[in-house]
Amino acid sequence: MQLANASREQLQQWEQALSAEYNAIKAEGLNLDLTRGKPSAEQLSLSDALDGILQHNYITDSGIDTRNYGGLEGTPEARALGEQLMGVPAAQIMAGGNSSLTLMYQLMTTAFFFGLEGADSAWNKEEGIKFLCPVPGYDRHFSICEQLGIEMVNIPMTSNGPDMDAAEALIKADSSIKGMWCVPKYSNPTGVVYSKDVVKRIANLAKIAGKGFRVFWDNAYAIHDLSENAPQLASIWEATKAAGTTDSVLQFASTSKITHAGAGVAFLAASDANLNGFKKVLGIQTIGPDKINQLRHAKFFAVPGSLNAHMQKHAEIIKPRFESVLKHLEEAFGDNALGQWESADGGYFISFDTQEGLAKKVVALAGQAGVKLTPAGATFPYGKDPQDSNIRIAPTVPSVEQVDAAMKVFVLCVKLASVQKALAA
Amino acid sequence: MQLANASREQLQQWEQALSAEYNAIKAEGLNLDLTRGKPSAEQLSLSDALDGILQHNYITDSGIDTRNYGGLEGTPEARALGEQLMGVPAAQIMAGGNSSLTLMYQLMTTAFFFGLEGADSAWNKEEGIKFLCPVPGYDRHFSICEQLGIEMVNIPMTSNGPDMDAAEALIKADSSIKGMWCVPKYSNPTGVVYSKDVVKRIANLAKIAGKGFRVFWDNAYAIHDLSENAPQLASIWEATKAAGTTDSVLQFASTSKITHAGAGVAFLAASDANLNGFKKVLGIQTIGPDKINQLRHAKFFAVPGSLNAHMQKHAEIIKPRFESVLKHLEEAFGDNALGQWESADGGYFISFDTQEGLAKKVVALAGQAGVKLTPAGATFPYGKDPQDSNIRIAPTVPSVEQVDAAMKVFVLCVKLASVQKALAA
Incomplete structure (x- = not known):
């Protein structure tokens, strides 16, 4: 989707198609959440052996x-x-x-x-x-x-x-x-x-x-x-x-x-x-x-090496979620100017920049379609993103299927907001 | 020992006897500590079952x-x-x-x-x-x-x-x-x-x-x-x-x-x-x-009642220590004006007031004889006891035998300091 060179007619067609798609998803009553920068229950369970590990010996x-x-x-x-x-x-x-x-x-x-x-x-x-x-x-x-x-x-x-x-x-x-x-x-x-x-x-x-x-x-x-x-x-x-x-x-x-x-x-x-x-x-x-x-x-x-081995287990759980996010972003925006992001090799977040002035709108659209996103602006001092473009995506807590479903909605909302902006210009 | 009515000769005799006793104890090289307002290892062990109590179930x-x-x-x-x-x-x-x-x-x-x-x-x-x-x-x-x-x-x-x-x-x-x-x-x-x-x-x-x-x-x-x-x-x-x-x-x-x-x-x-x-x-x-x-x-x-039952076990451990402190104080100062204290029914401390101006001296004397006491003044704002009389006794950590040995030294130091004060008056 190349908005820059599109005719008004083309933009209107896109807007109609995307709106129809959006309304259909809205009707599904999804309940997904990409806001939580914390480990999943599966990750937490990797450390459950902490309980009882002392065997009642409390002396270092x-x-x-x-x-x-x-x-x-x-x-x-x-x-x-x-x-x-x-x-x-x-x-x-x-x-x-x-x-x-x-x-x-x-x-x-x-x-x-x-x-x-x-x-x-x-x-x-x-x-x-x-x-x-x-x-x-x-x-x-x-x-x-x-x-x-x-x-x-x-x-x-x-x-x-x-x-x-x-x-x-x-x-x-x-x-x-x-x-x-x-x-x-x-x-x-x-x-x-x-x-x-x-x-x-x-x-x-x-x-x-x-x-x-x-x-x-x-x-x-x-x-x-x-x-x-x-x-x-x-x-x-x-x-x-x-x-x-x-x-x-x-x-x-x-x-x-x-x-x-x-x-x-x-x-x-x-x-x-x-x-x-x-x-x-x-x-x-x-x-x-x-x-x-x-x-x-x-x-x-x-045990030497156990810390790294433990972190690899976390990576195995998190990686498919990050890959899902990046796949959706690449497919939707890899060849156009609708959004920008870094391909993270670790951590808990992927940061996405919409075109200027669209972050709040995308977050609102996604919210209405049942996908909760971190409030736009939250990643800036005083909650004020001067460009209104940054959205933080936190994919660790949902399942891979949920991340996939949420990201479908996300990219749709970005496209819809972008097309509507182009039409309003 | 009634200092108020004692003759100078009597005071001198007491001072000599107490000094001799003090020097003998000093030579023993004791290493006792009545400063620590914390539970003993025996008390801490009452709760060792906390480790492993969850049996890996972390959900409330x-x-x-x-x-x-x-x-x-x-x-x-x-x-x-x-x-x-x-x-x-x-x-x-x-x-x-x-x-x-x-x-x-x-x-x-x-x-x-x-x-x-x-x-x-x-x-x-x-x-x-x-x-x-x-x-x-x-x-x-x-x-x-x-x-x-x-x-x-x-x-x-x-x-x-x-x-x-x-x-x-x-x-x-x-x-x-x-x-x-x-x-x-x-x-x-x-x-x-x-x-x-x-x-x-x-x-x-x-x-x-x-x-x-x-x-x-x-x-x-x-x-x-x-x-x-x-x-x-x-x-x-x-x-x-x-x-x-x-x-x-x-x-x-x-x-x-x-x-x-x-x-x-x-x-x-x-x-x-x-x-x-x-x-x-x-x-x-x-x-x-x-x-x-x-x-x-x-x-x-x-389990209902378990908290109180648990506290009774603490009391069984602490009580003999408190009793030892109180017995020594009562025996030494019950019939005279050399010191005052409250008979505590709980908590971690017994507070002792010497005659005015003697707390620092008693703490120093006891320290030189191998019994560590909380620094005089510590129980007052800015570390300043205007009367220089209060000493905090913390008997929970030492064994009953150690408390007994330490308190023998303590009452001796109070007596010695008091007699020396009376002589200097």
Whole structure:
């Protein structure tokens, strides 16, 4: 379907045919959902052996009774698991509770209210501080900034990561920019893996930024590959070591999309100065994380190679769903300008851009036809997509058949909205 | 030993005898510890059946897959356990993660930075806000206020709870007092249970306080009785309902000293307005608590009466330790004015008051003789005991024999310090 060269008559014919098809599907009363960026029950079941894995032995190899209080930085065994996951030495890692989002929030509020380098370094001592937000991005990152009144500045995502020319220019010009959100591998939602050059340039941002600059490096999909030839993410830890900027990056990861989504172990990797600054503040709000759950996870992945083998099982479940989404998009839009997307090799999302001004309409059309999509705009700060074009597709929870059925409706809605736009032009 | 009527010669004789005894004990090289307010390994083992209790069935009776994300307020089953524990309807209860301290911190920071009743109600909109702190009290409560810059105002503890005449007078005179810390049952560290009259007066404080007043009701030892005729704590929930002040009290509890200290379930009980205000802020920092651990706990206490039966096992372990402490205190100081204490029927601490100005010295003497005591002052805001007299004794972790040995040293140090004080007068 090439709208650009189509006659008005042709457009009207298409519109009629697509409307008829749409109405027929609407009458079917579908109830499908592509909104949920979480594991399916089948994926969760891969980790059910966590229950009972301790066989009532709650003592770690290092001799810690995990049942009692204490241990702010997590058990050595859990921190070693963090090293496997994050590729950063365990000495730089804290193992926490069930949520990396909570860890990010805690680091953000520490930096904002209390300061990671003492009280004078608190961001809220300055008026009007800002954060760079590669867009589209993760709504829960944006909500934290919004709650704290940190102004968010959009920068475009490219197929190599954030537009670093834009990022560097903004940071050079404005010392009130205190940090940047990053999902460096299988970025939420575009699926992009940051290139080696982008990683290096991010590691060097602190050199041109104002004081207290911190990159929040949310490596949520660090090992969540769908193919064996998965793209490698360069080590930001090594890059900051080379640049002498280790204090400028805070790394996060968790087992939430590895074991049980709501009951995993979250990790922070950071420089000694950041860990110490954080622990001073964290020690006021907790006596320590759930070390029993940390021990369960350490035991579950005790055998070398078991973590990767486990992730391959996830990939086997997720891959057909991603393939279904990509097949429908390729078939419908591979040869025209109705939509754009990246072909993700991992993560949980596929990000689709309609022609300008159609995302809300497509989401509404799909909704009326029984296919729930993430609200348009959700992937942008303040819920505002300036182009009204981005839609996040989350295919992991439905069955392959459901994904297939939902995507048929999706591409139909995109076509219909696009043709109607062309007619209205 | 009656110091008041003793001659100087008598005092010198006592001092020589006590010093000799002290030096002999010092030479023994003891290594004992009465500082740790946490369960012993024997107590923790009472709950070891939590591991494996799910038999790989992670679905609640209410149909929730506890493995996945979501459920900010906790599972219905966990909230029902909270009702058992707190005596407040489950509808008013949120079940959280592993730490009630974290919940208190989250409520405190919500009220302080963001407001429980919308942004305008945030405490930090006012300068110089204050909190009432019954003393001696719990150091971790005080640390939260200190971190936020909330000025702490001491009010005395009596054997019925906080001195309410003092509390009411202060609150009436000063609308910048925004709240009050309370450990209403087996108060940390005095072991006192608030009387029915005190509970009622606390429920009525909001009527004389400035706007946004909140009592932090840390019911850490709600069911942690040592005797069958345990004193009853009146319901603050009912009292606030009667007074029309349900928004003024935030109640906290946890299973930390019921099951596994570091891996339990924490609870908040509050009015609908407070729960809604809190959830708005909490929803930014987490997707939900560890529901699997909540399910473990709900199953562990599923049989009616099992919670109480479980607490009796704790009491059987703890009681001999408390008895040993009380026996030594009674024998040494029952007939004189060298020290004062309450006879606690539960909780984790016995609080001892030396004569004025001797707490630091006693702690130092005991430390040099191999008995570690909580630093003097720790039970007061800013670590400053104006009388330098309070010492917190935590006897749960050592064996009964160790408690006995440590208490021999303790009473000796109190006697020695007291005699030396009398000699110096």
